[in-house]
Amino acid sequence: MVTSTCKGSFLVCAILVLDLVLKVSGNAEGDALNALKSNLQDPNNVLQSWDATLVNPCTWFHVTCNSDNSVTRLDLGNADLSGTLVPNLGNLPNLQYLELFNNNISGKIPDELGNLKNLVSLDLYLNVLTGPIPATLGKLSYLRVLRLNNNALSGGIPMSLTGINSLQVLDLSNNQLKGTVPVNGSFSMFTPISFQNNPGLIQPKM
Amino acid sequence: MVLSIVFGFLVLISSFGTAYGTDTDIFCLKSIKGSLEDPYNYLQSWTFNDKTEGFICKFIGVECWHPDENRVLNLNLSNMGLKGQFPRAIRNCSSLTGLDLSINKLSGTIPADISSLLTYVVTLDLSSNEFSGTIPKSLANCTYLNILKLDSNRLTGQIPGQFASLGRLKTFNVTNNLLSGRVPNFNYTKVRASYGNNRGLCGGPNLRPCQAQPSKSNTAVIAGAAG
Numbered sequence: 142m143v144t145s146t147c148k149g150s151f152l153v154c155a156i157l158v159l160d161l162v163l164k165v166s167g168n169a170e171g172d173a174l175n176a177l178k179s180n181l182q183d184p185n186n187v188l189q190s191w192d193a194t195l196v197n198p199c200t201w202f203h204v205t206c207n208s209d210n211s212v213t214r215l216d217l218g219n220a221d222l223s224g225t226l227v228p229n230l231g232n233l234p235n236l237q238y239l240e241l242f243n244n245n246i247s248g249k250i251p252d253e254l255g256n257l258k259n260l261v262s263l264d265l266y267l268n269v270l271t272g273p274i275p276a277t278l279g280k281l282s283y284l285r286v287l288r289l290n291n292n293a294l295s296g297g298i299p300m301s302l303t304g305i306n307s308l309q310v311l312d313l314s315n316n317q318l319k320g321t322v323p324v325n326g327s328f329s330m331f332t333p334i335s336f337q338n339n340p341g342l343i344q345p346k347m
Numbered sequence: 348m349v350l351s352i353v354f355g356f357l358v359l360i361s362s363f364g365t366a367y368g369t370d371t372d373i374f375c376l377k378s379i380k381g382s383l384e385d386p387y388n389y390l391q392s393w394t395f396n397d398k399t400e401g402f403i404c405k406f407i408g409v410e411c412w413h414p415d416e417n418r419v420l421n422l423n424l425s426n427m428g429l430k431g432q433f434p435r436a437i438r439n440c441s442s443l444t445g446l447d448l449s450i451n452k453l454s455g456t457i458p459a460d461i462s463s464l465l466t467y468v469v470t471l472d473l474s475s476n477e478f479s480g481t482i483p484k485s486l487a488n489c490t491y492l493n494i495l496k497l498d499s500n501r502l503t504g505q506i507p508g509q510f511a512s513l514g515r516l517k518t519f520n521v522t523n524n525l526l527s528g529r530v531p532n533f534n535y536t537k538v539r540a541s542y543g544n545n546r547g548l549c550g551g552p553n554l555r556p557c558q559a560q561p562s563k564s565n566t567a568v569i570a571g572a573a574g
Contacts, residue, residue, distance in 0.1 A: 242413075266413070288413065310412070310420065312412060312413070324515075329493060329515045329517075330444075330469050330493055330515075331469075332444055332467040332469060332491045333467070334412075334442050334444070334467055
């Protein structure tokens with residue numbers, strides 16, 4: 142069809158070729174999510190609708206997009222997923238809600254999550270994540286909810302988090318965090334409840 | 348053989364969910380509802396028949412720590428026409444950090460042991476009610492308080508000086524009460540304090556200086572000078 146049209150009109154030919162190229166070159170956000178899918182074990186087939194051949198991921202279940210077909214929500218809580226997160230998750234510039242709570246996800250929290258500049262809610266609680274809380278999360282200047290509780294996170298609480306002025310709900314409890322709990326900046330609003338059951342963590346006196 | 352089956356069953360049960368709601372938060376809300384008069388039926392959605400995990404999180408005015416765990420983070424019952432005394436049952440919401448009871452018709456005193464009812468409170472708004480009596484010293488033990496609003500009530504007496512030790516306090520509002528006496532020695536570069544429209548507050552920004560107290564020795568000197 143392309144070749145016969147190309148014999149006729151150059152303009153129409155060019156449009157058809159461009160259309161094909163765009164379809165084949167893929168969608169960066171869909172690629173990011175597909176990388177996540179490749180790293181997860183999914184016994185309940187919650188990711189079955191995730192078809193990488195589609196032009197964008199906006200019709201995939203558990204994915205929500207805005208009117209520009211850019212991903213704003215990823216809702217995969219309570220999904221029996223295991224495996225690890227991927228740095229590619231940082232390639233979702235309009236993501237506002239990253240909901241991966243109550244799964245069996247292991248490995249580290251990627252530093253690249255700090256690139257999700259529009260993130261409002263980060264819920265990784267009730268998993269088996271290890272390693273530190275990335276200091277890059279301090280770049281999330283619109284973050285309202287940060288719940289990393291009930292994992293096996295280690296290291297200290299990054300000071301950079303105290304600079305997130307929009308933070309309203311913080312739960313880092315039930316981990317293996319160490320060091321002192323910051324009390325400055327936005328952390329003046331958080332009580333020992335947010336930090337409980339971290340045996341190596343030193344609560345402030347006031 | 349039977350033992351191993353029983354053991355396996357027990358292991359299976361114990362592995363169900365690592366999250367836990369607390370029955371005390373359910374008791375907290377049920378008791379609060381029971382202790383208050385709710386003439387406009389705002390608390391209609393507060394029903395306690397369904398006991399699924401996180402059911403209280405869907406109640407009007409309730410914000411939970413996690414959506415499917417019965418643990419209250421903030422309670423906002425502002426402007427609901429509620430009547431009655433300060434709901435002491437709030438002590439059972441042991442993870443509560445925010446309480447807003449503003450713009451209601453609550454009366455009686457603010458409990459003298461309020462810091463044991465609200466250990467972790469960060470924001471406390473009791474403004475625009477009909478609370479009377481004094482401001483309890485106990486609030487000075489609520490070390491995590493950032494915002495304390497007691498404005499537009501009928502509170503009398505002196506503001507406890509110990510409030511100056513509240514290291515995280517940012518906003519303190521007691522306007523429109525019947526308070527008198529010296530105000531706490533706050534660091535006013537950190538604390539935004541509002542004292543207007545009271546009976547006789549003194550010693551703070553935009554307030555008259557407190558008068559020196561007359562003492563026995565002073566009167567003797569004056570008498571000596573006059574004689």
